[in-house]
Amino acid sequence: xxxxxxxxxxxxxxxxxxxxxxxxxxxxxxxxxxxxxxxxxxxxxxxxxxxxxxxxxxxxxxxxxxxxxxxxxxxxxxxxxxxxxxxxxxxxxxxxxxxxxxxxxxxxxx
Amino acid sequence: xxxxxxxxxxxxxxxxxxxxxxxxxxxxxxxxxxxxxxxxxxxxxxxxxxxxxxxxxxxxxxxxxxxxxxxxxxxxxxxxxxxxxxxxxxxxxxxxxxxxxxxxxxxxxxxx
Numbered sequence: 001x002x003x004x005x006x007x008x009x010x011x012x013x014x015x016x017x018x019x020x021x022x023x024x025x026x027x028x029x030x031x032x033x034x035x036x037x038x039x040x041x042x043x044x045x046x047x048x049x050x051x052x053x054x055x056x057x058x059x060x061x062x063x064x065x066x067x068x069x070x071x072x073x074x075x076x077x078x079x080x081x082x083x084x085x086x087x088x089x090x091x092x093x094x095x096x097x098x099x100x101x102x103x104x105x106x107x108x109x110x
Numbered sequence: 111x112x113x114x115x116x117x118x119x120x121x122x123x124x125x126x127x128x129x130x131x132x133x134x135x136x137x138x139x140x141x142x143x144x145x146x147x148x149x150x151x152x153x154x155x156x157x158x159x160x161x162x163x164x165x166x167x168x169x170x171x172x173x174x175x176x177x178x179x180x181x182x183x184x185x186x187x188x189x190x191x192x193x194x195x196x197x198x199x200x201x202x203x204x205x206x207x208x209x210x211x212x213x214x215x216x217x218x219x220x221x222x
Contacts, residue, residue: 030207030209031207031209032209033209033210033211035211041215042200042213042214042215042216043153043200043211043213044213045209045210045211045212048208048209048210050209087152087153089153089209091207091209094207095141095158095160095166095206095207096141096204096205096206096207096208096209096210096211097141097143097155097158097166097168098143098155098209098211099155099169100145100152100153100154101152102150102151102152103152
């Protein structure tokens with residue numbers, strides 16, 4: 001079977017750093033992606049890790065440990081506009097088929 | 111810019127009606143997907159297609175069918191809508207294995 005676990009909610013202060021964790025169990029691993037989704041909007045791609053280690057894109061970084069079935073998304077210099085849901089997703093079975101977690105709602109406060 | 115267009119943003123249908131949700135992408139992507147999104151459950155894969163006329167079941171295909179007659183278009187069909195199919199439906203497309211899906215804006219379906 002396949003499962004992904006994320007915290008349901010995280011809160012942080014503007015300008016701070018926040019880490020959102022994702023643990024997964026899957027047969028046939030094809031990489032892990034992170035998406036951002038604002039209320040009423042479509043998910044938008046943030047990052048992709050196929051191999052262990054850290055990937056950085058601007059204020060966002062994503063880390064993967066395949067042996068531990070673990071990933072995190074790190075958001076630096078938080079802004080109010082970062083308030084959104086963050087979804088982790090694992091590739092399973094090829095063809096870019098992604099299985100999503102339930103998402104973590106991030107609330108950024110002044 | 112990559113664009114995935116879903117035909118309707120909001121639909122209201124009655125139980126038993128046949129419902130068509132249309133999705134068109136303009137990026138010449140091989141793969142297309144239909145997900146539904148419900149509070150607390152996240153996105154769940156209904157069906158996907160990796161080529162014209164090719165389709166594969168996702169995790170929750172019951173009550174749904176799909177059609178892909180042209181590369182750019184992927185349709186989701188509810189043969190006989192039921193109230194438990196009230197949901198947000200999201201279409202996505204992608205090139206081959208990159209981890210990146212491009213989503214449409216979603217179609218919110220209410221079945222009464």
